Amino acid sequence: MKAAAVKGLKPGDPLADSLQRIVAVRLDEVCAFMPTAQDPGRVTELHDMRIAAKRLRYVLEICVDLFGPYAREAVTRTKALQDVLGEIHDCDVTLPQVAALAAEARAQDVEAVLEAAGGADDLAPEVLPAAPHAPAHRGLATMAVYLQARRELLFARFQALWLDLEREGFRARLQFAIGERPSRSHDDDMDAGAGVEPSADA
């Protein structure tokens, strides 16, 4: 997923104002995946949301000290989001690999068993020990069950985390924090229209 361009940034512009614009765009990119990513089947969107979270986190890491205190908290929250989406992605990658290996092992076993049967009219169960991967089938099936079940648990964790972020007003609080300039006086902030931090349910 390509990051959205932030147009009009100029080398001579004040650093915090430029980074504020970039963070705002990266934050919008993360939030834009919801509610689509609430569907556990949206594998691509969940992966792209993870990339978007990663981009937001890495830009925030550069500049937390330039913004209000919630920016630092937002790094931790974004990392938690990135981590759970990463673990979901790992399951989404490994599960088809396990399924493919199981199918491959089964196909090789069928071939070996047929070869052991020679030109027989029917297949006698006695030839089954000729299957080289026979002992492996159960473990592969167990792995697939484990990965699928874990993926469901992780997805529930992701949903709960997103709900927490919404409840604590993650988006609004970060938008507010990147407009704050801690080194300026309170009066300056008020002049600049920074105002009062939004409440948690914003």
Added chain:
Amino acid sequence: MAKARAIESLHEELPFATGAALTVRTRTDELFAHAAGVLDTDDIERVHDMRVATRRLRAVLEVYADCFPKDEHKAVLKTVKTLADALGARRDPDVQLEDLQAFAKDLDDADRAGVELFAARVRAEQREGNAILAEALEAVERADLRGHLDALADAAEAAEAAA
């Protein structure tokens, strides 16, 4: 995972390009500080740390893109991306093997053969990934990535001075 280094002397009123130079220098140092021993498959955290450092550097190069000369920026970004991909080719099987180890710890004996069959395949991918990484590290050396990153930081400072 290594924590991101703070960017010293960063201040809100600094010009954007000065921030770019300071940040690229810090993230470049971070990247090369994590380069030692990454081909050692017994210590997988080294690859992880270098991969994260590469991602952080890449993010910085994208964030400050407007402060760098276009062609040089594009070439450096391509080299960093190639390195990141190579680190991923090693890291992905590293993680899978670590997960498999944890998964197999309390497993029924009857399940072990299947897990081992999968693990053997992942170990082959890890060896392949390590070869890709070794090649990418040599390419980074040949391309003098560090020198080009320093040049980008210098160019950002010059752009600010000219602005």
